Amino acid sequence: MNFEFYNPTRLIFGAGNLKRLGKEVKRIGRRALLVTGGGSVKRNGIFDRAVASLEREGITWVECAGIEPNPRITSVARGAQLVRDEKCEVVIALGGGSTMDASKVIGAAALYDGEPWDLIGHGQQDWVIPTETLPVVTVPTLAATGSEMNCGAVISNDETKIKSFVQTEALYPAVALVDPELTLTVPKDQTAYGICDIIVHVTEAYFNGIDDTPVQDRFAEGVILNTIDYGKRALADGNDLEARTHLQWASILALNGFMAAGMNPAGFPVHMIEHAISAHHDITHGAGLAIVNPAWMRFAAKVRPAKFVQFGERIFNLKPKGSDDMDCALAGIDAYEAFLKSIGCPTRLSALGIGDELFTRYAEDSALVLRDEDGNLLGRPTMSKQDIVEVLR
Ligand code: NZQ
Numbered sequence: 001m002n003f004e005f006y007n008p009t010r011l012i013f014g015a016g017n018l019k020r021l022g023k024e025v026k027r028i029g030r031r032a033l034l035v036t037g038g039g040s041v042k043r044n045g046i047f048d049r050a051v052a053s054l055e056r057e058g059i060t061w062v063e064c065a066g067i068e069p070n071p072r073i074t075s076v077a078r079g080a081q082l083v084r085d086e087k088c089e090v091v092i093a094l095g096g097g098s099t100m101d102a103s104k105v106i107g108a109a110a111l112y113d114g115e116p117w118d119l120i121g122h123g124q125q126d127w128v129i130p131t132e133t134l135p136v137v138t139v140p141t142l143a144a145t146g147s148e149m150n151c152g153a154v155i156s157n158d159e160t161k162i163k164s165f166v167q168t169e170a171l172y173p174a175v176a177l178v179d180p181e182l183t184l185t186v187p188k189d190q191t192a193y194g195i196c197d198i199i200v201h202v203t204e205a206y207f208n209g210i211d212d213t214p215v216q217d218r219f220a221e222g223v224i225l226n227t228i229d230y231g232k233r234a235l236a237d238g239n240d241l242e243a244r245t246h247l248q249w250a251s252i253l254a255l256n257g258f259m260a261a262g263m264n265p266a267g268f269p270v271h272m273i274e275h276a277i278s279a280h281h282d283i284t285h286g287a288g289l290a291i292v293n294p295a296w297m298r299f300a301a302k303v304r305p306a307k308f309v310q311f312g313e314r315i316f317n318l319k320p321k322g323s324d325d326m327d328c329a330l331a332g333i334d335a336y337e338a339f340l341k342s343i344g345c346p347t348r349l350s351a352l353g354i355g356d357e358l359f360t361r362y363a364e365d366s367a368l369v370l371r372d373e374d375g376n377l378l379g380r381p382t383m384s385k386q387d388i389v390e391v392l393r
C-alpha cells in the first residue's frame with residue numbers, strides 16, 4: 001500500500017459554532033463575499049445569525065445569493081465579478097454542497113482572467129487547473145457532499161449540458177466551520193439523498209480501490225453503518241441533534257481523503273454517470289446516485305465478487321458460503337437497494353420520468369475526464385460506452 005495524504009483545511013466541528021464565524025473570518029480578511037443558495041438560510045434564520053456574527057467582528061460583506069442546486073457556471077461568473085467589484089478578501093459559503101462548490105470556484109475564478117468554465121475539466125485540451133484562489137470558509141447546512149473539507153467542486157453548464165468537476169489542492173477551504181445544528185431544518189427528502197451521497201462516497205473508494213486495505217475497509221464499513229443508523233434516526237426525527245451530528249461527521253469523513261487513503265480508487269464511475277444524467281435533467285445528486293449505484297454494483301460484482309461478499313456480510317449481516325459466493329454478493333446489493341427505497345430514494349430512472357433517449361450521450365459524457373487511453377470510464381472494472389448503457393438499462 002502506497003499513498004500520500006494531505007488536507008490543510010482547519011476543521012472546527014460542533015453544535016453552536018455558527019457564532020464563531022466572525023472571529024474565524026477575521027483571521028483571514030475584513031471584507032467577505034457571502035455566498036448563499038435559493039433562500040433556505042433566510043427562512044430558517046441562519047443567514048441573520050451569520051451576519052450578526054460577522055458584524056460583531058467588524059467584517060463587511062456583500063451577498064451572492066441564488067446559487068442553484070447543481071450550481072451553474074453563470075452563477076460562478078457572477079460571484080467572481082462581485083469579488084472583483086467589491087474587493088472581497090474572503091469567500092464564505094453558507095449552504096449545501098452546491099453553495100460550497102460554487103464558492104470554491106468563485107474564489108479561483110476571481111483570480112483568473114479567462115472564462116470560469118476553463119477551470120472545470122470537461123475533456124478540453126487546455127484545462128486550466130486553478131493554482132490559486134481566494135481563501136474560502138465553508139459553513140455547511142446539509143450533510144451530504146463533504147465539500148466543506150475537500151478540494152473538489154462540481155459545476156454545471158446549461159449551454160453545453162455538461163456537469164463536471166475540478167479537484168485540486170488550491171481548492172481546499174481554509175476553514176470548515178461545521179455546526180450540525182444548521183442541518184436540523186433539512187427536509188426529509190434532502191436528508192435521505194444526503195445519506196445516499198455519503199454512502200456512495202464510501203462505496204466508490206471501497207469497490208474501486210486496490211485489494212488488501214483491511215484498516216480502511218473497516219473504517220469505510222463503520223462510516224456506512226453509522227450513516228445508516230443515524231440517518232434513520234434523523235429521518236424519524238429531524239430535530240435529533242445527536243443523529244444530525246454523527247451524520248455530518250460521517251459526511252466529512254466519507255470524502256475528505258482520509259478514508260480513501262491507501263485504497264487509491266481507480267475511478268469514481270457512479271459519480272461520473274450520475275453527473276452526466278444530472279446535466280440534462282437537473283436531478284438531485286443523491287437521488288441520481290440511488291438509481292445508478294445498485295445497478296453499477298451488480299455490474300462490478302461479476303468482476304470482483306469478493307469485495308461485494310464482504311459488503312453483504314459486514315453491512316447486512318449475511319452469511320456467505322465463501323468469498324466467491326455470488327448469491328451473497330447479490331443479496332447484499334438487494335439489501336442495500338431495499339434500504340434506499342425504505343428511506344424514500346428512487347432506484348429507477350423511470351421513477352424520475354427519465355427515458356432511454358439520451359443513454360448514449362450519458363455514456364459519452366461520463367468518460368470525459370476520468371477515462372483511459374481508449375476512452376473507457378475509469379473504475380474497477382473500466383467501463384466501455386456499451387457497459388455504461390447496460391448499467392443505465
Ligand atoms: O438552495 P437552498 O435554498 O439553500 O436549499 C437547499 C437546496 O434546495 C436545501 N438546503 C440546504 N440546506 C438546508 C436546506 N433546506 C433546509 N434547511 C437547510 N439547512 O437543500 C437543497 C439541496 O442543496 P444542495 O446544496 O444542492 O445539496 P448537496 O449538499 O447535496 O449538494 C449537491 C451538489 O454537490 C455536488 C453535486 O453534484 C451537486 O451539484 N457534489 C459535490 C461534491 C464535492 N464538492 O465534493 C461531491 C459530491 O459527490 C457531489 O457531486
Ligand code: ZN
Pocket residue numbers: 145197200201271285
Ligand atoms: Zn456525491
